[in-house]
Every structure is written in C-alpha cells, then in structure tokens.
Amino acid sequence: MAETIAFIGLGNMGSGMAANLAKAGYAVRAFDLSVDALARAKGDGCAVAASAAEAVSDADAVVTMLPAGKHVEAVYNGDVFGAAKPGALFMDCSTIDVVTARKVVEAATTQGFAMVDAPVSGGVAAASGGTLTFMVGGTDEAFARAEPILACMGKAVIHAGSAGAGQAAKICNNMLLGISMIGTCEAFALAEKLGLDPQVFFDISSKASGQCWSMTSYCPVPGPVPTAPSNRDYEGGFAAALMLKDLKLAMEAAAAANAATPLGTQAEALYQTFSNLGGAAKDFSGIIKLLDGSWRA
DSSP: OOOEEEEEOOSHHHHHHHHHHHHTTOEEEEEOSOHHHHHHHHHTTOEEOSSHHHHHTTOSEEEEOOSSHHHHHHHIIIIIHHHSOTTOEEEEOSOOOHHHHHHHHHHHHHTTOEEEEOOEESHHHHHHHTOEEEEEESOHHHHHHHHHHHHTTEEEEEEEESTTHHHHHHHHHHHHHHHHHHHHHHHHHHHHHTTOOHHHHHHHHTTSTTOOHHHHTTOSSSSSSTTSGGGGTTOSSSBHHHHHHHHHHHHHHHHHHTOOOHHHHHHHHHHHHHIIIIITTSBGGGGHHHHTTOOOO
16 A cells, blocks of 8 residues: 555645545645645645655655646656656546557656556546546556555546546546537427426436436536536536536547547537637536527626
8 A cells, every 4th residue: 555645736626636535544745836725735634745846755656636738748757757766656637638648658657657547527526525436547557556546536446448548538428428418408498498397397308218417417407406506506516618628638539530529529619619708617517508598708
C-alpha cells in the first residue's frame, strides 16, 4: 500500500478526491495554484506543498486532476518525472485527449514509472462523496497497484484496457450522455407544447421505452427529480462548458479514427451555441432552455 500520495489539481473535483484519500488514512501532500484550494485541502486533512515538485518528492504515488492535455503534459514533464522517486505510481484522473494520455504514459514507462490514465464519471457530488466511477487505462500491473487507491475515491474502478483506454471510454460515455440529454430535453419541450404536464410525461416515459439516465436521474425540468440541477436554476452539477469540452475531445477522436458521429457532431454544435449565448457555466441540462426558446443569458 502506498502511504504518501501527492495530489496535484484541487479544483471542484480534485478537492473532494484528495479529501477522501486523507480520510482513508493516506498521507496526502497537495498542490494547486489556488491559495484558497490549498487552504481547503489543509482543512480536509492534507499537507500542502509549495510546488508540484515538492508534493511529488518522496511520494509513493501521484494523482493529477488537471484541466486539459497540455496541463497534464507540462506537469509530468516539468515537475513529476524529475522529482518522483524510483518506482512511484502515477494516476492521471484528468479528462484529456487519447493521444496525449498515451504519450504521457509512454514517457512515464520509458523512465521506469508505472502509470494509468483514470478519468472519472460522477460529478462534483460524487467526488465529495467518494462515489466516482473510474475508467482506467494501463497495464495489468499498473492497474493492480492503482485500484486500491482509486477505490478510496469511488464506487467502481474498471480496467478499460491499455494506456489511453480510460480516456476513450470517458469521451465515448460523455458523448452518449450529451446526445441523450438533448433528446430528453427535446422530448420534454415537445410534450409541453402538446399540452402534457411535465410530471405526467415523466411518470409515463420513465416507465416506458424512452427511459434513460438523463430523464430518471437528472431530469432537465424542475420537479420530477428533486436533486437535479433543474430545481436550482441549473446551477451546480456538470457545467455545459465541460460537456462541450468532452464533446470536442470525442469529435477529435472520431476524426482521427474515421468514425461516423453525426449525432455527436450535432450535440457539439448545440452546446457550442448554448455556451456562446452565455450558458457555459450552467448545468448541461440547462440546454433545454435553448431548445424550448426560453433561454436568456
């Protein structure tokens, strides 16, 4: 068991994840560029470091949760590889492009480190509650080392395949989510225009063939699912800007793989429009307001 874990990237997701590792008994040494994030981590039982390199020094394992592929590459090449002790385990939980994920894992392996790409699904509440799902790419040996650590932050840790497979699973899953949310929103918007009460439509469709996660767990209209962001004016949850990011990653991967994704392409265009009109910070289910014509920035 790794005893000291460096955690780099304490944003909305990373802060809860680091806190859960500390709760599990690991000595967590955290770093982020945000002073407020570091203060929060300290309050959650983590030690704070003055730099990423300091956090990594002498750590048995390193977890990163960063915004994009360029940040992941810069942190590993600029701070982690040179400061990590021999044999350290690396786990990148960021959502990035498959090519960069494979490139960083290959660089780690070449330098004698074990590494997995392990993006997550579940959102901020799951990060805080320790109920994330991890989709992991890497060798069997690296996965075996990473699994018990990741399990402290999630309800499911699934080995998706070799390096980059975790990122592939994440972007395919989120493309499906983006498409299904738009379909759910269109259905509710049409139902309302046809005179159906939203609760009645929910009661019917949630028990019929149209049932899906976007409806029954994350309903885009207020009322039927009290915990959904639709009941909070689409605040919190999973920002439309993040859905757009994941859809762009999916479309880049689709182009590279010569895969047909007509609905994914349309979903990206709709979320781009929603973001351009001021919806980027709203929960992604808020796109219903664009589709029903009620959106006002």
